[in-house]
Amino acid sequence: MKMALLDVKDLSIHFGGVKAVQNVSFSIDAGIVYAVIGPNGAGKTTLFNLITGVYKPTAGEIRLDGEAIHGKSPNELAVRGVARTFQNLQICLNMSAIENVMVGAHLRLDRNLVKAALRFPGLKKRDAELRAEAAELMRFVGLEQFIEARADSMPYGALKRLEIARALAMKPRLIFLDEPAAGLNPKETIEVDHLVRKIADSGVTVVLVEHDMKMVMNLSDRILVLDYGKKLAEGTGAEVRQNPDVIAAYLGAHA
Amino acid sequence: MLAQFLQFLFSGVTVGATYALAALGFTLIYNASNVINFAQGEFIMLGGMLAVFFTMSGLPLPVALALAIIVPAIVGVLVEKLAIEPVKGAETVTLIIITIGASLVIRGLVQVWLGKNTHSLPAFSGDEPIHILGATLLPQSLWVLGVTALVVIALWYFFNRTLQGKAMLATSFNRTAAELVGINTSWVLFMSFAMSAALGALGGILVTPITLTSYDVGIMLGLKGFVAAVVGGLGNGLGAVVGGLLVGVLEAMGAGYISSSYKDAIPFVLILFILFFMPRGLFGGKSTDRV
Amino acid sequence: MKKSVFTGLYILIAILIVLPFVIPNAFYMDLAIRMAINAVIVLGLNLLIGFAGQISLGHAGFLGIGAYASAVLPTHFGWHPLLAMGAGAAATGLLAALVARPIFKLKGHYLAMATLGLGIIINIAIRNEAQWTGGPDGMPVPSLGLFGFDLTSDKHWYWVVALLLSISVWASLNLIDSPFGRALRALHGSEVASQVVGVDIVRYKVAIFVLSAVFASLMGSVTAHYVGFVTPNLADFFHSIELVTMVVIGGMASVYGSIVGAVLLTALPQALATFEGWETVAFGAILMLCMIFMPKGLVPTLAAKFGKGE
Ligand SMILES: Nc1ncnc2c1ncn2[C@@H]1O[C@H](COP(=O)(O)OP(=O)(O)O)[C@@H](O)[C@H]1O
Ligand SMILES: [Mg+2]
Numbered sequence: 001m002k003m004a005l006l007d008v009k010d011l012s013i014h015f016g017g018v019k020a021v022q023n024v025s026f027s028i029d030a031g032i033v034y035a036v037i038g039p040n041g042a043g044k045t046t047l048f049n050l051i052t053g054v055y056k057p058t059a060g061e062i063r064l065d066g067e068a069i070h071g072k073s074p075n076e077l078a079v080r081g082v083a084r085t086f087q088n089l090q091i092c093l094n095m096s097a098i099e100n101v102m103v104g105a106h107l108r109l110d111r112n113l114v115k116a117a118l119r120f121p122g123l124k125k126r127d128a129e130l131r132a133e134a135a136e137l138m139r140f141v142g143l144e145q146f147i148e149a150r151a152d153s154m155p156y157g158a159l160k161r162l163e164i165a166r167a168l169a170m171k172p173r174l175i176f177l178d179e180p181a182a183g184l185n186p187k188e189t190i191e192v193d194h195l196v197r198k199i200a201d202s203g204v205t206v207v208l209v210e211h212d213m214k215m216v217m218n219l220s221d222r223i224l225v226l227d228y229g230k231k232l233a234e235g236t237g238a239e240v241r242q243n244p245d246v247i248a249a250y251l252g253a254h255a
Numbered sequence: 256m257l258a259q260f261l262q263f264l265f266s267g268v269t270v271g272a273t274y275a276l277a278a279l280g281f282t283l284i285y286n287a288s289n290v291i292n293f294a295q296g297e298f299i300m301l302g303g304m305l306a307v308f309f310t311m312s313g314l315p316l317p318v319a320l321a322l323a324i325i326v327p328a329i330v331g332v333l334v335e336k337l338a339i340e341p342v343k344g345a346e347t348v349t350l351i352i353i354t355i356g357a358s359l360v361i362r363g364l365v366q367v368w369l370g371k372n373t374h375s376l377p378a379f380s381g382d383e384p385i386h387i388l389g390a391t392l393l394p395q396s397l398w399v400l401g402v403t404a405l406v407v408i409a410l411w412y413f414f415n416r417t418l419q420g421k422a423m424l425a426t427s428f429n430r431t432a433a434e435l436v437g438i439n440t441s442w443v444l445f446m447s448f449a450m451s452a453a454l455g456a457l458g459g460i461l462v463t464p465i466t467l468t469s470y471d472v473g474i475m476l477g478l479k480g481f482v483a484a485v486v487g488g489l490g491n492g493l494g495a496v497v498g499g500l501l502v503g504v505l506e507a508m509g510a511g512y513i514s515s516s517y518k519d520a521i522p523f524v525l526i527l528f529i530l531f532f533m534p535r536g537l538f539g540g541k542s543t544d545r546v
Numbered sequence: 547m548k549k550s551v552f553t554g555l556y557i558l559i560a561i562l563i564v565l566p567f568v569i570p571n572a573f574y575m576d577l578a579i580r581m582a583i584n585a586v587i588v589l590g591l592n593l594l595i596g597f598a599g600q601i602s603l604g605h606a607g608f609l610g611i612g613a614y615a616s617a618v619l620p621t622h623f624g625w626h627p628l629l630a631m632g633a634g635a636a637a638t639g640l641l642a643a644l645v646a647r648p649i650f651k652l653k654g655h656y657l658a659m660a661t662l663g664l665g666i667i668i669n670i671a672i673r674n675e676a677q678w679t680g681g682p683d684g685m686p687v688p689s690l691g692l693f694g695f696d697l698t699s700d701k702h703w704y705w706v707v708a709l710l711l712s713i714s715v716w717a718s719l720n721l722i723d724s725p726f727g728r729a730l731r732a733l734h735g736s737e738v739a740s741q742v743v744g745v746d747i748v749r750y751k752v753a754i755f756v757l758s759a760v761f762a763s764l765m766g767s768v769t770a771h772y773v774g775f776v777t778p779n780l781a782d783f784f785h786s787i788e789l790v791t792m793v794v795i796g797g798m799a800s801v802y803g804s805i806v807g808a809v810l811l812t813a814l815p816q817a818l819a820t821f822e823g824w825e826t827v828a829f830g831a832i833l834m835l836c837m838i839f840m841p842k843g844l845v846p847t848l849a850a851k852f853g854k855g856e
Pocket of ligand 2: 046
């Protein structure tokens with residue numbers, strides 16, 4: 001059998017008494033769009049935090065290309081091509097918009113302090129190239145009008161996309177998008193929908209948390225349903241939609 | 256041997272009690288506002304200096320002492336109203352500079368008005384030392400310890416048994432939630448500055464007969480109070496008390512057994528060790544920053 | 547945008563060149579030199595506090611190590627002053643690196659506490675080791691011989707520190723606008739966001755802490771040689787606070803703000819000396835007022851007012 005890109009086994013994390021994620025297992029093949037859905041507080045963001053190294057699991061295993069990555073720090077995962085955005089914006093408001101994107105390329109640059117302080121020409125040249133590259137990425141996510149903007153002057157919807165541009169600047173293999181369309185108006189939501197499609201088409205494996213069901217069904221190859229930290233179901237859109245547990249949970253949650 | 260140890264212990268817990276009161280002051284303000292009040296030490300100084308000043312000007316002792324607590328409390332409230340409230344949500348460094356500014360103003364004013372001399376207060380119930388197993392204990396030490404114990408009990412009662420106290424506690428856990436349930440958080444801020452200034456002043460008054468006072472004793476006392484608050488885990492009331500006593504005792508032991516000239520360094524060495532090995536203090540729980 | 551940043555440097559250099567010819571007397575010359583020395587220290591500290599968002603309340607301690615290395619090593623051991631300066635800087639760097647790892651796992655107030663404690667311990671050690679340091683009274687520092695001639699006249703000193711300042715400003719501007727500098731600013735903006743793009747945040751915090759500590763140490767040595775005398779006050783808590791104040795009043799994360807802060811706060815005590823007895827009150831009141839009405843500091847506040855980014 002072909003090895004999955006990401007393999008999660010019996011993953012759990014507890015905060016005091018709160019079992020935010022409990023014994024969750026699933027795997028994601030390279031090149032697909034994988035969605036994680038579930039009501040608020042189901043543990044979706046926590047799952048992302050676990051896989052991207054922001055939280056350390058209480059138990060369980062996470063493997064990327066077969067290599068155990070649980071317990072590794074976020075920057076070690078970045079090296080392995082894992083990128084993400086945040087549900088609660090994590091934009092550096094002390095920097096310009098384009099610098100936020102340039103930071104995404106951190107690992108691909110010469111970070112030497114001495115060369116930087118002494119203004120080595122090679123570094124400056126690379127920085128200029130990077131700036132152009134970052135501007136290109138901002139166009140790709142639809143932020144051309146903000147290329148010269150300061151981050152703290154941008155509207156919410158634009159900042160959500162700025163996060164995506166920053167993540168893409170890493171040239172990741174695997175990208176985690178945590179509610180990229182939350183708080184956006186219908187027109188922006190459709191744009192983000194297209195954007196996710198474009199990202200997937202460019203060969204990046206996408207893991208998506210989203211409440212907009214139309215978008216989820218549209219985009220995803222497979223869906224994981226979480227409820228109270230537990231895996232409720234997993235499968236294609238059609239399979240998940242027909243799963244009685246999912247129907248019960250969703251009807252229960254919304255009744 | 257034992258006598259010497261006891262001697263160091265007595266003097267340690269006595270100063271330690273003052274540190275504990277200062278640390279409680281830090282804790283109160285930190286919980287209410289997330290501010291580390293670097294002027295806390297000046298309230299200790301103010302208590303001692305004002306007690307000296309008011310008794311010298313002929314007021315009866317109880318009145319003088321009451322005033323020496325009330326005036327610093329008013330100063331504390333003024334600091335909060337004039338300097339802390341206007342900059343709500345500012346960066347930590349900014350707040351630190353503001354409270355340091357406040358401490359300089361307080362210290363400077365005392366220096367101008369009351370001079371640079373060192374002063375003492377008569378002990379509350381005489382200087383006749385009490386002999387215990389070969390060590391001596393000053394009656395004033397009993398005052399310090401007794402009053403501190405009473406204060407701790409009173410505070411415990413206040414925070415656990417009264418509505419106002421619970422409101423203050425709730426605010427420290429979650430300000431937004433507290434506001435939502437109708438707690439007046441601005442009143443909470445007011446109270447915590449008044450209370451912590453009063454606590455500091457009280458500590459200052461109590462130890463002055465033993466350690467003497469002058470316009471510039473606030474810096475070190477305040478910093479050590481801060482150490483005590485951090486030793487116990489910032490924001491933890493019980494931790495502040497234990498931290499204060501621990502700092503006081505270790506300082507006295509270190510001064511006695513190791514080197515008296517490095518006495519003032521001991522609390523800071525202690526805190527570095529604690530922070531290196533227990534980054535949240537002795538009683539600070541483990542928690543994961545929410546993302 | 548990049549152009550306007552370096553314009554400031556050219557203006558600074560122009561001012562530095564003209565200044566000695568318009569300075570009326572030795573008193574102001576001395577003031578100018580001390581301003582420039584402080585400006586270099588504050589530049590380094592601002593990289594740490596303003597750009598990387600980390601607090602240090604103990605930098606005077608590092609300054610003290612440099613100053614006393616330059617006083618003690620040549621006096622008691624006959625070291626060449628430059629060697630002593632280098633040894634001081636190396637020792638400071640080593641100490642800073644050693645404590646920085648555990649320190650920078652801490653945040654906010656815990657970090658403030660740890661750096662404060664470190665500074666105070668250094669200061670107490672200087673005060674107590676009187677057989678080497680002269681204790682509270684301080685000790686004289688031999689003059690600094692550079693390339694065969696003794697740096698003694700204020701004129702010479704002025705050109706040395708002016709050069710140091712210009713280079714530091716240039717290097718700081720370069721650093722900020724580089725991958726290293728962006729990582730620093732990013733971890734200030736969002737630690738978790740910078741981690742997930744690959745920034746090893748503890749490493750960067752340690753690096754900038756060590757760098758700013760070494761800056762402070764070197765300038766401590768310069769101060770020692772320039773003044774010709776060192777006292778423990780150089781390394782005390784109050785001096786640490788003064789340095790932080792210079793950063794904050796001039797403007798956090800502002801290179802030119804660092805210079806403005808250093809200039810103003812070096813001059814302030816002189817200006818306040820006329821308020822006999824009230825200096826402390828006035829100094830404290832000014833700190834509070836500045837922070838209440840300009841929490842971002844002078845240069846950023848003014849820049850925002852006149853609609854020009856730095
Ligand atoms: N750092 C944390 N500390 C304590 N509890 C947390 C933390 N992060 C998440 N939780 C808890 O974990 C549960 C799942 O939260 P989350 O993953 O954000 O849900 P979702 O993203 O599905 O809405 C919630 O009960 C939340 O309060
Ligand atoms: Mg979520």
